Amino acid sequence: MADEELETLRKQRLAELQAKHGDPASDVAQQEAKQREADMRNNILAQVLDQAARARLSNLALVKPDKAKAVENYLIQMARFGQLPGKVSEQGLIEILEKVSQQTEKRTTVKFNRRKVLESDEEDDY
Numbered sequence: 001m002a003d004e005e006l007e008t009l010r011k012q013r014l015a016e017l018q019a020k021h022g023d024p025a026s027d028v029a030q031q032e033a034k035q036r037e038a039d040m041r042n043n044i045l046a047q048v049l050d051q052a053a054r055a056r057l058s059n060l061a062l063v064k065p066d067k068a069k070a071v072e073n074y075l076i077q078m079a080r081f082g083q084l085p086g087k088v089s090e091q092g093l094i095e096i097l098e099k100v101s102q103q104t105e106k107r108t109t110v111k112f113n114r115r116k117v118l119e120s121d122e123e124d125d126y
Contacts, residue, residue, distance in 0.1 A: 045072060048079045052090040060097070070100050
């Protein structure tokens with residue numbers, strides 16, 4: 001009886017730990033799903049972009065990964081809806097980059113808050 005109770009406690013504890021830290025099998029499945037998605041994205045981009053445009057997009061991904069991801073999503077969406085007539089050249093990619101930059105442009109404003117200094121007689125006494 002004690003062995004059976006001990007075994008059930010061990011199973012419960014193991015289930016709690018797996019729920020808390022994640023099941024290794026589900027982690028592997030998630031990694032495989034992410035890999036398949038990345039492969040699918042790369043295949044679509046390879047079909048849509050020519051070599052020079054892919055090189056430019058890769059360079060952009062090194063410097064600004066968020067902007068590169070936005071451009072990739074835009075290109076994939078256009079490809080899925082059939083809005084791209086053929087392969088996008090480097091000049092076409094530059095135009096798309098300009099469109100995305102205009103949409104995500106951040107407006108920086110600088111506001112000077114000038115404080116009035118009160119003159120006091122105590123400072124002049126030195």
